Amino acid sequence: MSKRLVITGLGATTPLGGDVKSTWDAALAGTPGAKTLEHDWVEQYQLPVTFAAEVAVEPAEVLSRPETRRMDRSTQLGMIAAREAWADAGLTDVELDGERLGVSFATGIGGVWTLLDSWDTLREKGPRRVLPMTVPMLMPNGASGAISLAFGAKAGARTAVSACASGVEALIMAMDMLRAGDVDVVLAGGTEAAIHPLPLAAFANMQALSRRNDDPAAASRPYDVDRDGFVMGEGAGALVIETQEHAEARGATVYAELAGGAVTSDAHHLTAPDPEGLGATRALRRALASADAAEGDVTHVNAHATSTPLGDVPEYTAMKSVFGSHLDSVCVSATKSQTGHLLGAAGAVESVFTVKALADRKAPVTINLENQDPQIPLDVVAGSPRELGSGPQVGICSSFGFGGHNAVAAFRSV
């Protein structure tokens, strides 16, 4: 029997709010995070997609000026979420043994703004003007490194990079560190800040993005028959995960248990999901086994559900093959309908949602579901939040990414 792991702190900065409380309140109310972009570069480059879900609170409003200069935007957002989670866990004035503290943070793309701004500087002003901090700012492990430094974590600062599965994979890496007995506490999460014209143009050319330029608020519509692609989002989520023993010894408040998790890979196609959802099915089964949970224990799934025509169906197929008739008793939230798709941060923010759902016994809403796709007969939480009942239960958070990555985390109520 592996040791129990518990979640004692949460942090987030998202298109719905600058912290967990404002984000969660908005997620229960049903709030579209996508808006028309008001940057000169949208017009300048004649981008085919003119909207996205930017963070509600600019990091410069929260961080000091040197911090904003020395950290890429993605690290800035990760640091804001990490600080909130740390304080929320009541660790601000606690002397922790740094050698028993780890970091596991995720990103899909890393410091893309720094990389491309520096390239512009080199071309326009020459190599001398390229800032010396460029590489440590653009590297994908920039956030985990900076966070380990900020909190004195000396037991390893790992980085999950598996595209849109990264956020959940970072939690699973944290779980592995804790189960191996190498650490007592891990500050885990994911961050992304890639609303830049290059990724926007590239994702648009893949036909991956919604083109609903005239109505951004209605663009992210998972499971709806009129869904036409995902909406780019940015933000970060963070969770403090510790052994139950450690949490109890310091009298910490526990939101939920990180019961288990698993990653698999499709080995089917670099970008298209396996049409049968076989990789997702295996990840779900293995996550439940890892959590020592039965299918019937699951009451709620925060689905990957990006709102692409191709992606939403195989995820349903996977859930159907794992849960069978019990799927009728599982309520599903597709929160990307509100936040947009936070890429490498998606799984982290959605894990925060799943944990909050179990703690508050309320599943957040899916917006823009007007005509549910008959191929996806799920019990989708729409209109108003769903009461989850008071009994013990398991909530699932699934994330899938380009590269054929599947990552599923299982949380248990306390």
Add this chain to the structure above:
Amino acid sequence: MADKNAILAGLAEIVEEETGVETEEVQLDKSFTEDLDIDSISMMTIVVNAEEKFDVKIPDEEVKNLATVGDAVDYIANAAG
């Protein structure tokens, strides 16, 4: 000869921007490493920004000779002619 007070003020702004050290702290007798706690990467960033701001060249091999804020102000003043 460029106005050294203006150079000091401009340099102090660059230092504050990069490190958060308040402009009043950036005085001629202050050592970049000992007093202002500026590491080598920050120092290079300050140098690159100073080159742009004052339209001068500060070769890499000169940077190690700029121990104090006063050294840097003198160097920039001379280089700017």
